[in-house]
Amino acid sequence: MYRTLLAAIALLCLGSFGAVKADEVLKFRGVMHATFAEFQQLDDADGHVFGMNRHSGIASLPDGTVGTCYLLAHTDYINGTGTFESFNGVTLKDGSELWYRASGKTRVEGANSLFDGTVTVVGGKGRFEGAKGDGTFTGMRLSPLAVGADLYVDWVINIKK
DSSP: OHHHHHHHHHHHHHHHHHHHHHOEEEEEEEEEEEEEEEEEEOSSSTTEEEEEEEEEEEEEOTTSOEEEEEEEEEEEEETTEEEEEEEEEEEOTTSOEEEEEEEEEEEEETTEEEEEEEEEEEEEEGGGTTOEEEEEEEEEESSOSSTTOEEEEEEEEEEEO
């Protein structure tokens, strides 16, 4: 009985360690600059615009390493507040790439726009080949959305293979 109990505990521990090694949590801050922004005024409400934008910049990881990152988004805002969807990518120093979609909400606070939402991993290459997963993000744009606008995003992405 004692040996059976020890064997069961050992199997549970090995299974738990195996699951932990298979998953990775990627945390980084993306500091980006708008390189494209275009909007169309909609007639249903004052201040309602639908837009497309692209940001690119630097990804900074907690261990001090850096990479590059980008996002392509479409927005649906009334006076700067509303929803958005984006396709995003991060490329690390080793050449690995992770691609993910984000869905979120933006709200205006003073001169800044705060945003948050969820992430769905869609794939990657290198160490992220075959990746799936999910995550969350928060961030702030420091000026109105237009070419030249700067923003930062704190990403927490749970990668599963």
